[in-house]
Amino acid sequence: MKGYSFVICAALLLMLCTVPAAAQLTPAEAAAQLAVTSYDVEPQVFMYKDTGTVRVAVTNTGEMPIAISRVKLYSNDLSVYGGENYDSVGTIGTGNSLAFTFTVVADTPDGFYYPFFYVDLRDAGSVRYRIPVTVDSTSLTASVTDKPDVFSPGKKEQITILVGNPRENTVNAVEVVPLKNGYTTVQTASFIGTLVPDQSAEVTFEVTPREETVMAFAVRYRNGINVHETLVEVPVTFGEDKKRAAIVLNNIVVESGGTSYTVIGDVTNAGLRDAKSVIVTVGEPGIPVDPYRSYVVGALEPDDFAGFEVTFRAEPGEEVPLIALYKDADGNLYEDAIMLNLADTAKGSRPDSGSAMPLIWIGLVIVAIAVVGGVIFYSWKKT
Numbered sequence: 490m491k492g493y494s495f496v497i498c499a500a501l502l503l504m505l506c507t508v509p510a511a512a513q514l515t516p517a518e519a520a521a522q523l524a525v526t527s528y529d530v531e532p533q534v535f536m537y538k539d540t541g542t543v544r545v546a547v548t549n550t551g552e553m554p555i556a557i558s559r560v561k562l563y564s565n566d567l568s569v570y571g572g573e574n575y576d577s578v579g580t581i582g583t584g585n586s587l588a589f590t591f592t593v594v595a596d597t598p599d600g601f602y603y604p605f606f607y608v609d610l611r612d613a614g615s616v617r618y619r620i621p622v623t624v625d626s627t628s629l630t631a632s633v634t635d636k637p638d639v640f641s642p643g644k645k646e647q648i649t650i651l652v653g654n655p656r657e658n659t660v661n662a663v664e665v666v667p668l669k670n671g672y673t674t675v676q677t678a679s680f681i682g683t684l685v686p687d688q689s690a691e692v693t694f695e696v697t698p699r700e701e702t703v704m705a706f707a708v709r710y711r712n713g714i715n716v717h718e719t720l721v722e723v724p725v726t727f728g729e730d731k732k733r734a735a736i737v738l739n740n741i742v743v744e745s746g747g748t749s750y751t752v753i754g755d756v757t758n759a760g761l762r763d764a765k766s767v768i769v770t771v772g773e774p775g776i777p778v779d780p781y782r783s784y785v786v787g788a789l790e791p792d793d794f795a796g797f798e799v800t801f802r803a804e805p806g807e808e809v810p811l812i813a814l815y816k817d818a819d820g821n822l823y824e825d826a827i828m829l830n831l832a833d834t835a836k837g838s839r840p841d842s843g844s845a846m847p848l849i850w851i852g853l854v855i856v857a858i859a860v861v862g863g864v865i866f867y868s869w870k871k872t
């Protein structure tokens with residue numbers, strides 16, 4: 490019985506002596522158990538001077554705990570911060586994972602870089618892993634896809650801007666902001682949001698230029714936490730709008746009536762847009778008088794016309810401007826005018842319709858001759 494007890498005690502002692510030996514891992518074995526299971530670079534592609542993060546996760550894939558002394562991220566090109574947070578890490582248990590995040594500044598030219606992730610194991614050995622980081626300073630593109638050929642001061646126009654993302658990564662919080670240098674607009678910004686690689690989006694602004702300048706719009710966006718901006722410029726040159734309403738005054742007849750004159754005629758919209766609030770009157774030295782100081786025509790669509798009548802006083806022989814006032818859809822006021830020469834206007838005459846009177850008399854003569862001829866022919870045939 491004593492011999493049996495001795496054998497059991499010896500076996501237990503042997504097991505206690507051998508377990509610690511088995512628990513001790515060689516440096517190579519410990520390093521083999523610790524694996525880099527994932528990494529994440531944000532933003533995915535840096536721009537010059539961008540600040541971002543590199544996050545690396547390691548997992549203990551073995552069956553024994555592993556003691557980690559410190560963790561570092563080394564780079565000869567990128568500026569790395571945050572390594573001091575991991576000067577003393579501790580033990581990572583079986584099947585557990587730890588994540589380490591470092592701040593990176595891309596203060597280096599565009600290119601591909603491979604900072605060195607290093608895990609120093611307390612019981613000797615280490616784990617090393619290269620993390621790829623890309624720096625590409627390609628900006629978003631912005632172009633004007635629609636604008637008027639010429640601008641008019643104070644006239645509202647539409648401008649369409651196309652924003653595209655030629656980068657290899659997604660950018661966020663994209664917006665177009667009018668800088669309002671020499672122009673006004675009701676919109677303070679137009680938000681686009683997220684643009685994935687090779688995606689584009691259009692925004693439209695209603696602008697009112699005040700002076701000939703270069704209108705500037707800022708395209709702002711975020712690459713990670715970094716705000717970037719690119720400009721798109723639209724030169725403003727004032728000129729005549731080829732599509733606006735064009736008022737023509739024609740078929741003008743002027744009558745003299747003692748101390749005043751009466752002018753009648755037609756007003757026609759020969760333009761490509763509607764003319765609003767059309768009014769016909771006279772300017773100095775003419776003085777509008779009742780009953781038709783001014784004649785309100787109203788709206789005229791393209792190729793539409795209407796008659797008018799205006800009464801005024803002026804000295805005989807003077808030249809008086811006949812004025813047509815009208816507005817566009819934005820309320821901008823326009824003016825077209827012709828000159829009335831009163832030198833040859835006699836009392837009760839209509840200078841512009843004089844050529845019609847001989848035709849009337851000729852017609853009456855022809856009718857009279859036909860009637861007389863018919864009577865003579867009828868009488869001759871009866872006899």
